[in-house]
Amino acid sequence: MTESILPTFADVERARERLRGHAHHTPVVTSRTLDGLVGAQVFLKCENLQRMGAFKFRGAYNALSALPDAARVKGVVAYSSGNHAQAVALSARLLGMPATIVMPANAPKAKLDATEGYGARVVRYDPAEDKREEVAQQIVTETGATLIPPFDHADVIAGQGTAAAELIEEVGPLDALLVCCGGGGLLAGSALAAHAMSPGCTVIGVEPELGDDMTRTFLTKAAQRLTSVPDTIADGARTMGPGVLTLPLLLQHVDGMVTVSDADLVHAVRFAMLRMKLVIEPSGALGLAAMMSGKAGVRGRVGIIVSGGNVDAAMLRWILMEDGERPSVPPEP
Amino acid sequence: MTESILPTFADVERARERLRGHAHHTPVVTSRTLDGLVGAQVFLKCENLQRMGAFKFRGAYNALSALPDAARVKGVVAYSSGNHAQAVALSARLLGMPATIVMPANAPKAKLDATEGYGARVVRYDPAEDKREEVAQQIVTETGATLIPPFDHADVIAGQGTAAAELIEEVGPLDALLVCCGGGGLLAGSALAAHAMSPGCTVIGVEPELGDDMTRTFLTKAAQRLTSVPDTIADGARTMGPGVLTLPLLLQHVDGMVTVSDADLVHAVRFAMLRMKLVIEPSGALGLAAMMSGKAGVRGRVGIIVSGGNVDAAMLRWILMEDGERPSVPPEP
Numbered sequence: 233m234t235e236s237i238l239p240t241f242a243d244v245e246r247a248r249e250r251l252r253g254h255a256h257h258t259p260v261v262t263s264r265t266l267d268g269l270v271g272a273q274v275f276l277k278c279e280n281l282q283r284m285g286a287f288k289f290r291g292a293y294n295a296l297s298a299l300p301d302a303a304r305v306k307g308v309v310a311y312s313s314g315n316h317a318q319a320v321a322l323s324a325r326l327l328g329m330p331a332t333i334v335m336p337a338n339a340p341k342a343k344l345d346a347t348e349g350y351g352a353r354v355v356r357y358d359p360a361e362d363k364r365e366e367v368a369q370q371i372v373t374e375t376g377a378t379l380i381p382p383f384d385h386a387d388v389i390a391g392q393g394t395a396a397a398e399l400i401e402e403v404g405p406l407d408a409l410l411v412c413c414g415g416g417g418l419l420a421g422s423a424l425a426a427h428a429m430s431p432g433c434t435v436i437g438v439e440p441e442l443g444d445d446m447t448r449t450f451l452t453k454a455a456q457r458l459t460s461v462p463d464t465i466a467d468g469a470r471t472m473g474p475g476v477l478t479l480p481l482l483l484q485h486v487d488g489m490v491t492v493s494d495a496d497l498v499h500a501v502r503f504a505m506l507r508m509k510l511v512i513e514p515s516g517a518l519g520l521a522a523m524m525s526g527k528a529g530v531r532g533r534v535g536i537i538v539s540g541g542n543v544d545a546a547m548l549r550w551i552l553m554e555d556g557e558r559p560s561v562p563p564e565p
Numbered sequence: 566m567t568e569s570i571l572p573t574f575a576d577v578e579r580a581r582e583r584l585r586g587h588a589h590h591t592p593v594v595t596s597r598t599l600d601g602l603v604g605a606q607v608f609l610k611c612e613n614l615q616r617m618g619a620f621k622f623r624g625a626y627n628a629l630s631a632l633p634d635a636a637r638v639k640g641v642v643a644y645s646s647g648n649h650a651q652a653v654a655l656s657a658r659l660l661g662m663p664a665t666i667v668m669p670a671n672a673p674k675a676k677l678d679a680t681e682g683y684g685a686r687v688v689r690y691d692p693a694e695d696k697r698e699e700v701a702q703q704i705v706t707e708t709g710a711t712l713i714p715p716f717d718h719a720d721v722i723a724g725q726g727t728a729a730a731e732l733i734e735e736v737g738p739l740d741a742l743l744v745c746c747g748g749g750g751l752l753a754g755s756a757l758a759a760h761a762m763s764p765g766c767t768v769i770g771v772e773p774e775l776g777d778d779m780t781r782t783f784l785t786k787a788a789q790r791l792t793s794v795p796d797t798i799a800d801g802a803r804t805m806g807p808g809v810l811t812l813p814l815l816l817q818h819v820d821g822m823v824t825v826s827d828a829d830l831v832h833a834v835r836f837a838m839l840r841m842k843l844v845i846e847p848s849g850a851l852g853l854a855a856m857m858s859g860k861a862g863v864r865g866r867v868g869i870i871v872s873g874g875n876v877d878a879a880m881l882r883w884i885l886m887e888d889g890e891r892p893s894v895p896p897e898p
Contacts, residue, residue: 259592261614280842281594505881509613509874511842541842545885548838552878552885 241428243390280541288319294391321352383417384475393421407532410519413437416478423485468515574761576723613874621652627724654685716750717808726754740865743852746770749811756818801848
């Protein structure tokens with residue numbers, strides 16, 4: 233394996249320049265009701281209000297706009313059935329680049345439609361027959377397009393770090409920052425920004441209990457992988473293990489990892505909807521759930537990155553059912 | 566009837582000073598998806614993210630903080646089963662004043678609890694036996710407290726106008742401004758602000774079809790009242806007719822009135838939730854519904870006051886059902 237160059241805070245600053253005027257400067261929302269419940273002063277950075285509904289736009293747009301002209305002409309490829317697909321599709325359209333997104337043939341129609349709606353070519357594959365990495369690699373070989381991975385890429389990580397940078401610039405130094413963790417791109421970028429701009433800020437990643445690969449990696453200081461896709465409503469955090477870049481960044485820059493249950497996520501998403509008037513997807517509520525359940529164990533001035541809001545009506549209806557009436561099996565995200 | 570002194574833009578400016586540091590400066594949210602759908606550039610002023618979840622905090626806090634010391638000691642009274650109750654209760658607590666809220670005995674428990682949660686004394690009455698105005702008047706007589714009406718009050722109207730003032734200050738001149746209309750306090754205040762800060766801006770009030778008292782008043786240039794409480798999911802717009810102050814302000818300052826159906830409201834609330842990640846109560850979506858249905862008939866740079874987000878889980882679940890599966894009778898708001 234070749235030595236990989238890790239992104240630094242200077243890369244986050246460069247990403248901020250590239251994103252200026254293209255990404256939304258998302259609002260920071262506060263709630264005295266929430267503060268009273270958790271005994272802290274909480275600042276929610278609302279990336280659910282970001283373009284295409286998630287922080288993923290930041291990393292994708294930064295990575296695409298960093299490509300040299302020769303690569304831009306040949307376009308980009310990504311494999312994702314989630315927010316990364318839409319982020320790459322939208323960024324490519326804005327930058328006038330062709331984009332191909334590799335999605336499983338059984339992906340929800342809404343996600344296929346949204347991705348095609350942004351002008352991307354969607355290539356479907358049968359997940360029982362083919363590996364998405366191989367399908368994507370074949371397109372790269374045939375077209376010369378550049379593969380944009382969902383998290384394990386220096387420009388993607390640097391782009392994701394701009395949300396935390398905006399938050400700290402707006403509200404000042406923090407005692408703690410809670411960040412959702414799937415593959416660790418948002419967490420790594422946020423840690424780079426927080427430690428540069430708010431020294432002493434404790435950066436904590438939050439995973440679903442059943443997808444605790446990064447938590448176990450953090451505790452054992454060695455890469456741990458899941459053996460099967462975790463069964464959690466936090467579909468954006470169904471990653472299997474750390475990447476080549478996010479592993480060392482996790483071990484060097486992150487101060488702690490905690491996990492929350494799906495019940496914690498339901499409670500947090502409900503609270504956000506009914507009390508804060510914000511629609512947050514389950515993965516996007518990992519940080520809020522860690523705070524509200526007490527599992528984060530932090531106080532003082534606490535920033536939380538609310539990572540996205542792309543959740544469908546069936547899942548929202550299920551979450552909005554009263555406790556006791558909600559079927560135990562959630563709808564497929 | 567004595568001559569009533571109408572509020573002016575100078576009163577809105579004074580209200581802004583009183584509210585500074587107490588009301589949230591709520592975010593303005595934009596969506597290129599929405600802009601593409603409606604063929605305009607839309608700016609949503611998110612008063613659903615205001616304290617206690619609605620613009621009502623602005624008017625109540627302004628009215629209470631304008632009271633002289635002698636009146637403050639004796640406290641305030643309001644009758645409301647909705648957002649005005651919580652707005653007066655919270656404002657009174659912040660200003661250290663006693664508050665009594667007169668609510669029907671059959672009001673939803675969540676609203677009773679929320680109002681008491683802000684520290685107000687709640688007096689229940691039987692709506693079949695007593696008139697809320699008389700119950701409130703009796704408390705005024707006994708305690709010397711000041712009655713704070715929900716909309717027909719110069720300081721309340723001036724306070725409500727601060728949302729439009731913030732919006733125009735932030736985004737610049739508008740071609741049109743769409744404002745939800747119940748009793749007309751928000752509409753009147755918004756018109757005062759818009760015409761002073763953005764001359765030429767067309768200010769349009771939006772009512773539910775079944776609660777069109779202000780629309781008919783506008784068209785006939787004479788006060789029209791409903792004969793029964795309108796059956797609409799826009800429970801914040803179930804007012805019966807214009808007030809002594811809102812009638813002349815409507816006729817002098819508002820450029821148009823339109824109505825939307827409950828189906829338009831359902832469509833707008835769904836869109837706000839699933840695409841814009843915002844929870845808006847049906848009354849709060851009147852302006853957005855007028856824009857999305859084409860009934861507002863405006864283009865260019867369009868501001869919309871999203872007035873509130875206090876809606877319960879049962880109503881949200883009903884709205885989130887697919888068209889065709891949704892029972893025709895909504896849950897009681």
